[in-house]
Amino acid sequence: MTRSEIIEGLRDILLAADDRNTAALANCSEQSRLMADLGFSSVSMLYMVIAIEEKFGIRFDDNVGAADFATLGDVVDYIEKKLA
Amino acid sequence: MKKASNPLFSFKYLFYDFVKVTSALPGLLWFRPKWVYESPEARRKIRGGAILIANHERFFDPIYVMFAVWYRRHRFVCSKEIYNSKGGWFFRRFLCIPVDRENFALSTLRQIAGEIKAGSLISMFPEGHISLSDGKMDAFKSGMVLMALQGSAPIIPIYMKRGAHFYNRLRIAVGERVDVVARYGPRPTMSQIEEVAAQLQRKEEELKKLVESTR
Numbered sequence: 001m002t003r004s005e006i007i008e009g010l011r012d013i014l015l016a017a018d019d020r021n022t023a024a025l026a027n028c029s030e031q032s033r034l035m036a037d038l039g040f041s042s043v044s045m046l047y048m049v050i051a052i053e054e055k056f057g058i059r060f061d062d063n064v065g066a067a068d069f070a071t072l073g074d075v076v077d078y079i080e081k082k083l084a
Numbered sequence: 085m086k087k088a089s090n091p092l093f094s095f096k097y098l099f100y101d102f103v104k105v106t107s108a109l110p111g112l113l114w115f116r117p118k119w120v121y122e123s124p125e126a127r128r129k130i131r132g133g134a135i136l137i138a139n140h141e142r143f144f145d146p147i148y149v150m151f152a153v154w155y156r157r158h159r160f161v162c163s164k165e166i167y168n169s170k171g172g173w174f175f176r177r178f179l180c181i182p183v184d185r186e187n188f189a190l191s192t193l194r195q196i197a198g199e200i201k202a203g204s205l206i207s208m209f210p211e212g213h214i215s216l217s218d219g220k221m222d223a224f225k226s227g228m229v230l231m232a233l234q235g236s237a238p239i240i241p242i243y244m245k246r247g248a249h250f251y252n253r254l255r256i257a258v259g260e261r262v263d264v265v266a267r268y269g270p271r272p273t274m275s276q277i278e279e280v281a282a283q284l285q286r287k288e289e290e291l292k293k294l295v296e297s298t299r
Binding site: 016017018019020041042043044046047049050051060061062063064065066067 | 184186187188189190191193194225226227230234271273274275277
């Protein structure tokens with residue numbers, strides 16, 4: 001799976017999960033900050049992790065928390081590493 | 085695969101059960117709990133995995149919660165600061181589940197969802213701290229809804245009130261259970277999750293009025 005496919009998949013997940021911030025989510029990029037730009041909370045971050053696990057068939061490490069991902073690019077890096 | 089379930093007896097429950105059994109009679113005489121129910125549906129006994137939420141105005145509220153649903157073992161969710169404090173041995177032996185309120189970890193969510201699926205009753209205070217604003221509840225955190233979704237369990241709101249005098253009875257209002265999965269399906273949007281948290285807060289306000297209207 002290419003990096004751009006992962007981002008596209010992530011965008012689909014975010015748009016399905018969060019209907020409050022669709023404009024920002026539709027235009028999100030790897031540089032988008034999850035909390036400051038996309039309005040994530042610790043709960044929505046975990047919700048995203050659960051959806052990613054289901055969509056990409058990976059399992060996040062137990063010690064992952066909301067503070068571990070600053071930008072969308074960090075999430076893409078993590079998924080890439082898990083898919084490798 | 086064998087389904088995990090909580091046994092009726094286990095050595096890990098020894099301390100919890102000892103405290104519960106030895107304090108039951110003095111506690112009943114002292115608090116003389118009185119239950120009121122939102123509806124006949126709310127009278128149903130809580131069986132299997134579920135999340136119990138309550139108002140939190142005093143340090144001793146967990147004791148009141150144990151009297152409110154006396155027939156179940158409670159797994160309380162507590163802050164990691166309390167859990168790791170000097171007095172934390174009590175919370176550890178009482179099988180509390182520590183949670184980092186600033187950085188809610190995936191491991192905590194998985195642990196709680198696993199406990200619910202194994203049939204545990206998870207008890208928590210959704211304000212996340214003792215409410216100091218004189219009976220007014222602070223905003224409920226939406227993490228409990230995520231836990232209920234992952235554990236496929238209902239959320240049961242209760243409201244507890246005890247007067248300022250030592251002789252006042254403990255009054256408990258029990259609300260109808262809220263099934264998030266039945267209402268929104270297994271994958272609601274974040275705004276629906278936050279709406280459930282807000283609805284539960286409004287429900288607690290209604291239960292407060294109900295408990296205050298009883299003598």
